[in-house]
Amino acid sequence: MRFDFSEIKAFGGNPFEAFVKANPSTESLQAIAAETAEYSKTSFEKGRAFYEKLLTVKQMDEALALQTDFAKSTYEDFMAQATKISGLYANLFQSAFKPVTAAGPQA
Secondary structure, X not given: XXXXXXXXXXXXXXXXXXXXXXXXXXXXXXXXHHHHHHHHHHHHHHHHHHHHXXXXXXXXXXXXXXXXXXXXXXXXXXXXXXXXXXHHHHXXXXXXXXXXHHHOOOO
8 A cells, every 4th residue: 555645745844834834922921931930929928927826826625726727728829729729731732732723634
């Protein structure tokens, strides 16, 4: 059996060229970077405030309650941020692959 490589090139050429030409929105990348920087800043500030409160605690049960509250809020913040960032990445990839899906395979 003999392969006709020109058919393979025609089939894969246009989607590949569209993918290469696809320019992911810099706005999406900037939004991801801004969200990540803001989350890092907020997380650092909350951690600093927690340790300052922890230094003033005089009883072990107060320290445990403070630690529990901090762990819970940190987890909730992280999950909210992960959801937000995954949505931004989904939008980025949709816009990046839009030219590829529009080009489709050549018949």
